[in-house]
Amino acid sequence: xxxxxxxxxxxxxxxxxxxxxxxxxxxxxxxxxxxxxxxxxxxxxxxxxxxxxxxxxxxxxxxxxxxxxxxxxxxxxxxxxxxxxxxxxxxxxxxxxxxxxxxxxxxxxxxxxxxxxxxxxxxxxxxxxxxxxxxxxxxxxxxxxxxxxxxxxxxxxxxxxxxxxxxxxxxxxxxxxxxxxxxxxxxxxxxxxxxxxxxxxxxxxxxxxxxxxxxxxxxxxxxxxxxxxxxxxxxxxxxxxxxxxxxxx
Numbered sequence: 001x002x003x004x005x006x007x008x009x010x011x012x013x014x015x016x017x018x019x020x021x022x023x024x025x026x027x028x029x030x031x032x033x034x035x036x037x038x039x040x041x042x043x044x045x046x047x048x049x050x051x052x053x054x055x056x057x058x059x060x061x062x063x064x065x066x067x068x069x070x071x072x073x074x075x076x077x078x079x080x081x082x083x084x085x086x087x088x089x090x091x092x093x094x095x096x097x098x099x100x101x102x103x104x105x106x107x108x109x110x111x112x113x114x115x116x117x118x119x120x121x122x123x124x125x126x127x128x129x130x131x132x133x134x135x136x137x138x139x140x141x142x143x144x145x146x147x148x149x150x151x152x153x154x155x156x157x158x159x160x161x162x163x164x165x166x167x168x169x170x171x172x173x174x175x176x177x178x179x180x181x182x183x184x185x186x187x188x189x190x191x192x193x194x195x196x197x198x199x200x201x202x203x204x205x206x207x208x209x210x211x212x213x214x215x216x217x218x219x220x221x222x223x224x225x226x227x228x229x230x231x232x233x234x235x236x237x238x239x240x241x242x243x244x245x246x247x248x249x
Contacts (some may be wrong), residue, residue, distance in 0.1 A: 110218045111143035113226045114248060116181060118210060118239035120232065123202075125195035129188040131210055132241070135226070136181045142177040143216040143224075150212035150228075152186035154197060157207050176216070186210050201234055208232035211245060224249055 113135055120131035121228060133150050137143045176182055188208075200206035212228045229245030232238075 074078070106218070106220060106222070109140045110176070110220075110222070111137050111139035111141045111176065111216065111224070111226070113137055113143055113146070113176065113182075113214045113216055115226075115228045115230075115246075118190045118230045120237070120239065122234075122237050123193055123198045123208075123232075124194065125198040126190050127193060128190050129208075130185040131188075131208075131232075133184045133186065133210060133212060133228075134181050135184075135212075135214060135228070137176040137178050140178055141217075141219045142178065143218070145173045146176050146182075146214065146216040147171040147173050148182070148184070148212060148214035150184040150186055150210060152208065152210045153187070153189060154192070154201070154206055154208050157204055184212070201232065204234065209242065210239065 021169055057075060116134040116136040118131065118133050120129065123129045135148070174182075197206065201208055208231065209230075210228075210230050214226045214228075215223065217223050226248040227245060229242035230239035231242050
């Protein structure tokens with residue numbers, strides 16, 4: 001019985017002690033909960049900081065990759081532009097070379113009408129004076145649609161007119177084969193070749209001139225013109241070229 005009473009007194013004492021200590025335990029528990037919450041917040045903050053750092057690194061890497069891709073695309077585009085420009089230059093050069101080649105072939109094979117010879121006897125007073133003009137096609141193709149005119153004049157020395165015989169619009173068209181001569185005649189009648197005129201020609205007071213113009217086309221349809229001008233030399237009875245009026249294209 002005495003032992004049972006002691007047990008009861010001990011239980012009552014423990015109960016009272018627990019009642020006295022419960023507010024402190026509650027405070028300690030609250031503090032423990034606050035400490036755990038702080039730790040959780042700190043841990044979350046660290047995680048967020050780490051995640052932010054990772055995102056920042058990813059953003060930097062992504063920006064670097066994007067910049068590299070842009071540079072590569074830009075460089076490729078520039079390279080393509082340079083390649084296109086180089087190809088265009090090569091194409092232009094090739095086209096120009098082809099044009100020059102075609103023109104060279106045409107020029108090498110085209111017809112060429114030129115003066116071959118001009119002959120005439122020594123003028124005699126009161127007698128007709130005849131001059132023979134010969135042109136020839138020295139090219140490799142026929143000269144087609146050929147039309148020409150040759151005329152002669154007697155002019156005072158120093159007053160020579162710089163003129164070209166006009167196109168013979170009403171002349172018949174002909175064809176001059178390669179190396180085929182074409183002959184024309186210039187006639188001065190007896191009345192024109194009076195004694196005074198012949199004397200003026202002998203002393204170079206007056207000049208006997210022959211002018212001519214020939215127009216023709218090649219096989220490719222290209223038009224050409226040959227102009228001639230010669231003057232009678234009484235010392236040699238020949239017909240050298242005038243100072244101007246001789247040209248061909």
